[in-house]
Amino acid sequence: MVYFTICIPTRNRQRYCIEAIKAIAASDETDLEVIVADNSDDATILADFFRTELDDSRFRLLPPADTVLSMVDNWERIIPETKGRWISIIGDDDHIDPSVLQLIRRYEREQPDLEAFAWARMNYNWPDNRVISTLAAVPVGHSTHIPDRKILHNELYRWSKREKRPAGGFGIYHGAVRRSLMERIKRKFSDRYFEHPTVDFDNICKVVKEAKSMIFCQRPFSVLGACAASNSASAQSFEAMRKLVVDFYNELGNGQQIQEDDFPFSPKLPGLAIISSIAATTWWFCRKYGVDNSGFQENFAHSAVQECLVSRTVEEYQIKVEGFRRGFDAFEDGAWSSHFNPPEVFTPSNAQNVLCGVHRNYMYIRESGLEKVITPADFYRFAEAFLMPVRHLVSAREVFAA
Incomplete structure (x- = not known):
């Protein structure tokens, strides 16, 4: 058994996937394997790359199935x-x-019973995904923390922080989960590793509930890249968001649905795809598996206001507010409508995605100035210049912070 497996599910974004593969292949870590699960319409592109350009026994390619898989089934x-x-x-x-x-x-x-490890992530937009002014973000901390499980449950299942979305963090996506925990999750939750179409938060909900021990490191070890064809690209354009949502719904497997009938906040609502899909996953998980999420409804109403307040234009703000109002009017007979109180007058910030510098343990970098940085791996190497070196973290005798 190797120590660490990196999985890369991919669909019709072969050129980006090839860059991700090349960057990992440059590592000299040997106790490692990489599985690429191709779900693309054209199977030849990655197959040819593996056959003619990638001479590395650490990598394996899973070819496309006979029919296109939903994201959750590909994972x-x-x-x-x-x-x-x-x-x-x-x-x-x-x-x-x-x-x-x-x-x-x-x-x-x-921590011998450690089953979930999370780290901070950088954010970077590929050059083809800069429709508006964009900033890359780099966490600059390096401390290690053992989370308070009660606080973590409140933040994830009850949305107690009342932010745009719960931080989550502890999951297999841009985190690491021990195989023993993944097998236990499968046994306990519907005989599947992944169940809900919002697959990353499906896993977070289960990992946080089941992990024996969890650790978080503030030092980033991965980059959340956003290319023009990515889900996160929709944050820059309503039109892009509509198309991605339509494609996502079209590729859902038989019988799969994103939100429950008693949670009327559809990701199809303009501008609300991300927050609605995450909230719907939280609601579904707690209802299906009997997790106490008391307070979620009121907290979600306040989170919805925060989502509206990050709108880039007055028109976007009004569209989001109207979508949420319709949802709260229908949610549990309007019991929580009074808690959704967005300001009547909204003025967008002129500084959004413009000002750069250090703020709240993040360094924000104007991406228009990164002329020689193309891929997320390029950006990671650039950012390492002002991060704690990995060797110092590995050799440290640091006391964990509770």
């Missing part, structure tokens, strides 16, 4: 193919530093 087929003690999944337009496995080894020695 589902990966796990049985993995051999690692620890497993991580990234997007095909992302990057991960394989040296993170060295830190996982250190933490596992100190």
Whole structure:
């Protein structure tokens, strides 16, 4: 058994996926494997790349199935193919530093029952995804924390922080989960590793509930890349968001649905795809598996206001407010409508995605000035210049902060 498996599910974004593969292949870590699950319409592009350009036994390619798989089903087929003690999944337009496995080894020695490890992530827009002014974000901390489980449950299941969305964090997507936990999740939750179409938060909900021990490191080890064809690209354009939502719904498997009938906040509502899909996943999980999420409804109403307040234009603000109003009027007979109180007058911030610098332990960098930085891996290497070196974290005798 290898120690660490990196999984890359991909669909019709082969050129980005190839860049992700090349960046990982440059690592000299040996106790590592990479599984690429191709769900593309054209199977030849990645197959040819593996055959003619990638001479690396650490990598394996899962070819497309006979029919196009939903995202959740493509993720589902990966796990049985993995051999690692620890497993991580990234997007095909992302990057991960394989040296993170060295830190996982250190933490596992100190916490033998460790089953979930999370780290901070950088955010970067590919050059083809800068329709508006954009900033890359780099967390600049390096401390290690053991989360308070009660607080974590409140933030995830009850949305107690009342922010745009719960931080979550502890999951297999841009995090690492021990194989033992993934197998236990499958046994306990519907005999599947992944169940809900919002697959990353499906896993977060289950990992947070089931993990014996969890650790978070403030030092980033991966980059959430956003190319023009990515889900996150929709944040820059209503039109792009509509198209991605339509495509996502079209590719849902038989019998799969994103929101329950008693949760009338559809991701199809203009501008609300991300917050609605995450909230719907939280609601579904707590209802299906009997997790106490008392307070969620009121907290979600306040979170909805925060989502509206990050609108870039007055028109976008009005569209979001109207969508939420319709949802809250229908949600539990309007019981929570009075808690959704967005300001009547809204003035967009002129500084949004313009000002750069350090704010709340993040460094924000104007991406228009990154002329020689193209891929998320390029950006990670650029950002490493002002991050704590991995070797210092691995060798440290640091006391965990509760």
